[in-house]
Structure formats: C-alpha cells, structure tokens
Amino acid sequence: MPSPVVIGVAALVVFLVVRYLNSSDIPRIKNLPEIPGVPLFGNLLQLGTDHALVARKWAKQYGPVFQTRLGNKRIVFANTFDSVKHLWVTNQSALISRPTLHTFHTVVSSSSGFTIGTSPWDPSCKERRKAAATALNRPAVQSYMPFIDFEATRSIKEMLADSKDGTIDIDPNPYFQRYALSTSLTLNYGIKIEGSIDNEMLKEITHVEREISNFRSTSNNWQDYIPLMRLWPSNNKKPLEYKQRRTAYMTKLLNMLKEKIRTGTDRPCITGNILKDPEAKLNDAEIMSICLTMVSAGLDTVPGNLVMCLAYLSSEHGQQIQKRALDEINKVYPNGDAWEKCLVEEKVPYITALVKETLRFWSVIPICLPRVSIKDIEWQGAVIPSGTTFYMNAYAANYDESHFTNPFKFEPERYLDKEMSGIEHFGYGAGSRMCAGSHLGNRELYTAFLRLITAFQFVSPKDPRDSPVLDALDANALPTSLTMEPKPFKVGLRVRNRQQLDQWIRESEDRTADL
Numbered sequence: 116m117p118s119p120v121v122i123g124v125a126a127l128v129v130f131l132v133v134r135y136l137n138s139s140d141i142p143r144i145k146n147l148p149e150i151p152g153v154p155l156f157g158n159l160l161q162l163g164t165d166h167a168l169v170a171r172k173w174a175k176q177y178g179p180v181f182q183t184r185l186g187n188k189r190i191v192f193a194n195t196f197d198s199v200k201h202l203w204v205t206n207q208s209a210l211i212s213r214p215t216l217h218t219f220h221t222v223v224s225s226s227s228g229f230t231i232g233t234s235p236w237d238p239s240c241k242e243r244r245k246a247a248a249t250a251l252n253r254p255a256v257q258s259y260m261p262f263i264d265f266e267a268t269r270s271i272k273e274m275l276a277d278s279k280d281g282t283i284d285i286d287p288n289p290y291f292q293r294y295a296l297s298t299s300l301t302l303n304y305g306i307k308i309e310g311s312i313d314n315e316m317l318k319e320i321t322h323v324e325r326e327i328s329n330f331r332s333t334s335n336n337w338q339d340y341i342p343l344m345r346l347w348p349s350n351n352k353k354p355l356e357y358k359q360r361r362t363a364y365m366t367k368l369l370n371m372l373k374e375k376i377r378t379g380t381d382r383p384c385i386t387g388n389i390l391k392d393p394e395a396k397l398n399d400a401e402i403m404s405i406c407l408t409m410v411s412a413g414l415d416t417v418p419g420n421l422v423m424c425l426a427y428l429s430s431e432h433g434q435q436i437q438k439r440a441l442d443e444i445n446k447v448y449p450n451g452d453a454w455e456k457c458l459v460e461e462k463v464p465y466i467t468a469l470v471k472e473t474l475r476f477w478s479v480i481p482i483c484l485p486r487v488s489i490k491d492i493e494w495q496g497a498v499i500p501s502g503t504t505f506y507m508n509a510y511a512a513n514y515d516e517s518h519f520t521n522p523f524k525f526e527p528e529r530y531l532d533k534e535m536s537g538i539e540h541f542g543y544g545a546g547s548r549m550c551a552g553s554h555l556g557n558r559e560l561y562t563a564f565l566r567l568i569t570a571f572q573f574v575s576p577k578d579p580r581d582s583p584v585l586d587a588l589d590a591n592a593l594p595t596s597l598t599m600e601p602k603p604f605k606v607g608l609r610v611r612n613r614q615q616l617d618q619w620i621r622e623s624e625d626r627t628a629d630l
C-alpha cells in the first residue's frame with residue numbers, strides 16, 4: 116500500500132503534467148469564443164490538413180473570431196471580411212509584428228536571415244520594409260515594365276513553340292515560374308534566368324523555395340507548436356538540407372552581382388543600388404534579407420494566380436470570360452496595339468477586374484502570413500492581449516457570403532460594380548504589413564493576362580485526365596503548404612491570329628533587344 120506522501124506526490128506530478136500539456140503562451144482570453152481541444156495538441160488534430168476550410172466551418176458555429184490552442188500556442192483566427200477589416204485595418208498599428216516559428220526561424224534561417232514577410236517588427240524590419248517599399252512603389256514598378264515586356268513575350272513565344280503552334284496541350288506552370296522569378300532576379304540583381312524553362316537554376320530555385328515555403332506553413336510543422344517534438348532530430352534533417360541549398364544559390368547570385376559591380380558591367384538593380392550607395396543604412400544581413408524576399412515573394416504567389424486563372428479560362432464558363440475580355444481589349448485598342456500600350460497604361464477595366472477576381476478566388480495564401488499584436492486589441496467585449504498570434508483566414512474572408520454575392524462563382528464582373536470599391540479582397544493581405552509587392556504583382560498579372568488572351572484562346576485539354584481542378588482548395592497539391600501549389604494540369608492553346616502574334620513578338624523583341 117503506497118504511503119499518503121507517495122500518492123500526494125504522484126497526484127501533484129499528474130496535475131503538473133496535465134497543466135503543462137494544456138498550457139499556452141498566452142492564457143485563455145476572456146469573452147472570446149474558444150474551440151474545445153485536447154491536451155498537448157489543443158486543436159491541431161481537429162484542424163487536420165486544411166486549416167482554412169475547417170476554420171471557416173467553425174466560424175459558422177462559434178462566430179467570426181475565435182481562439183484556438185495549437186500545441187502550446189494560443190492563436191486567434193479571423194474568418195470574415197468585416198472581422199479581418201476590423202482587426203487588420205482598423206487596428207493596423209497594433210497588428211504590425213510577425214511571430215517567429217521554430218522550424219523556419221531557428222532551423223532554416225538561423226544564419227542567413229529572415230525575409231521581410233517573416234520578420235518581427237523592429238527598427239531593422241522597418242528599414243528593410245521601407246527599402247523594399249520604395250523599390251516596389253508605383254513609379255519604380257513603371258520603370259521595370261521593359262523587363263515584364265521581355266519576360267511575357269519570351270513565355271508566350273516558348274508556349275507557342277512547345278505546344279507546336281497550339282497542337283499539343285501544355286502545362287503552363289514552368290513558363291510563369293520563370294516569368295515571376297526572372298523578373299524578380301532582374302530587378303534585384305540585374306541577372307535574368309537564361310535559356311528555356313529547363314534551365315537548371317530555375318528548377319533548383321523553384322524547388323527549394325517551394326520546400327522552404329512549406330517550412331513556413333502554419334499547418335505543416337507541428338514542432339512549431341509542440342516543443343516536445345523538437346527533441347526528434349529527424350524533424351530538422353530536411354529543413355537543414357534546404358537551408359544549405361538555398362544558401363548556395365543566394366551566395367552565388369550576390370557574388371555574381373558583386374563581380375559585375377567590380378568590373379563595371381552591372382545593370383541598375385535594387386541590391387546594386389544599395390551596395391553602391393555610401394549612405395545606405397543596411398548591413399550585410401539586411402541586404403541578404405531583401406535579396407531573400409525578392410527571390411521568394413513573387414515566385415510563391417504570381418505563378419499560382421496566373422496559371423489557375425488560365426485553368427479557369429480553359430473551362431466552359433472561361434470561354435465566355437475570354438470572349439468578353441477580348442471584345443473589351445479590342446474596343447480600347449482597335450488598332451492592335453494592346454501589347455505595347457499595356458506597358459504604360461491599364462485601360463481595360465475588364466482585365467483589371469479579372470486580376471482582382473483571380474486574387475480573390477484563388478486566395479493563394481489561404482491562411483495569410485501570421486501576425487503578432489504589439490498592443491491590446493478589443494473585439495466585441497474581449498480584450499486580446501499584446502503578444503497574441505493572429506491568423507487571417509483569407510480564404511474564408513474572400514468567400515464571405517455576407518460581403519460577396521455568390522462567392523464560389525468566378526465572376527470578374529463583380530469588380531466592375533461600383534459597390535466593390537474600398538478593400539477589394541485579401542489576396543495581398545491587409546493593413547500595416549500588407550504585401551509590399553502588390554503593384555508589381557498587379558502589373559505582372561495584368562500584362563500577362565492581356566497578352567495571353569490576345570495571343571491564344573485557351574481550351575480544355577484533349578485528355579480529360581489533364582483537366583484542372585477548379586475549386587480553390589482542392590486545386591492545391593499540398594493543402595498544408597503556406598502558398599498554393601497547383602495540382603499539375605494542362606491547357607490547350609488555339610492561336611488566334613498567327614501573323615499578328617508574330618508581329619507582336621517581333622516588336623517586343625526589338626524593344627527589349629538590349630536588356
């Protein structure tokens with residue numbers, strides 16, 4: 116028979132273990148609905164692989180904003196258009212920081228720095244964001260249009276050749292991965308991806324950045340939430356491998372630029388300007404952070420939006436959208452100069468609307484980049500304390516029936532409606548840490564859509580097994596990733612007017628011959 120002391124100690128140990136397993140960085144928040152969870156895991160098991168979908172369903176039962184516990188982290192989810200607007204925009208000065216995650220910040224990035232989008236708010240982050248925002252503001256982006264001219268034409272020309280003038284269905288993804296990456300590299304280092312879509316550097320960077328994006332995911336890395344899992348060394352093996360591979364190309368690119376500066380053969384570019392500016396306040400780690408941001412930010416997002424819009428255009432309803440888009444383009448540019456004019460103006464409202472609807476409908480970062488509050492925030496009688504992590508369910512907010520009519524329908528027309536002014540969607544996030552590259556993203560999407568639609572009619576692939584999935588979440592090959600990775604698919608291309616297309620390509624090549 117154990118003594119009362121032993122029983123007492125055992126009870127205390129059990130009590131402490133249960134308390135530890137249910138503990139969280141921020142104590143339970145009063146007056147804010149809470150999703151019931153289990154010890155140790157909290158709500159991780161219930162959230163499964165599709166956090167955006169599960170959280171959207173919970174919002175119907177618990178209300179638009181609720182608290183969850185993921186492992187030992189308390190996380191507040193916002194799931195509707197108005198709640199996101201209130202927390203991210205009305206309270207933007209309070210919701211300005213980002214959390215650090217064990218896998219991404221300690222294992223993957225320990226020595227090579229964080230991107231701007233993964234940096235907590237501090238004076239260094241402020242400087243880096245300011246530098247990036249200046250390099251990516253409207254007038255700066257306008258000066259980059261020759262590069263977008265070059266990259267858009269090269270993708271279309273290669274699609275034309277690889278599809279054997281539209282007789283073979285093709286997977287559009289690699290052409291637009293190169294479009295996004297080569298544009299970013301040119302802006303940042305003055306170096307473009309040479310050659311075809313089989314270029315080795317293109318393949319390495321797209322693969323490694325995709326894997327690294329998964330280490331940043333809010334649902335992929337349970338060791339971020341459950342410290343006990345960090346004792347498992349195999350959890351670090353893959354992140355470490357990709358960290359090394361990323362360091363290799365980041366160093367190579369920076370050294371290539373430095374060598375060009377040394378020999379006076381460099382071209383004007385963002386990092387070159389910083390390196391050559393004696394007054395620049397950024398240190399080496401901060402320069403590397405800007406480079407990492409420039410390499411990854413557009414690559415994670417632009418191709419997903421672009422190719423999923425093409426997927427939709429190739430569908431039955433997509434035929435009507437293409438017809439209207441082409442009519443609207445021809446109305447504004449009856450003389451066939453749309454390819455050149457789209458570089459200096461955005462005068463086809465229907466294409467602008469197509470860009471917005473694409474950003475809303477595909478919501479390629481379904482749970483937007485996480486935030487941490489630096490001041491208390493009030494929400495309907497609850498005071499959410501400073502230091503709490505917030506997840507914006509951008510997917511749910513972009514599909515909120517109380518804000519969007521028929522949210523599950525892909526309808527560019529909704530953005531021709533005057534009532535849709537103000538915040539249009541949360542594809543770029545919102546508030547103080549909203550996407551700093553949105554002007555560039557918009558110009559890349561507008562130019563590509565306008566040129567693709569005038570060059571080709573997109574149709575369904577011949578083999579039904581190549582057909583795209585058209586539901587925004589089901590189309591994602593890896594639901595636990597941070598950014599959407601489209602399931603592979605093909606589209607058919609019908610060349611609209613070969614002679615005209617050859618002329619547009621020739622003119623663009625002449626304009627960009629010295630780039």
Ligand code: HEM
Pocket residue numbers: 231232233234244247251299408409412413416417420474479480483484485541542543544545546547548549550551552553555556557
């Ligand atoms: C269609 C293309 C793009 C989409 C959908 C997109 C989306 C996003 C989203 C959702 C965020 C998080 C915003 C938030 O927390 O509220 C973000 C952050 C950011 N994006 Fe983009 N992005 C795109 C293109 C780009 C490009 C081309 C660049 C630059 C080359 C860029 C640079 C950044 C930066 C620097 C941040 C971090 C801002 C901060 O933390 O202060 N993005 N983006």
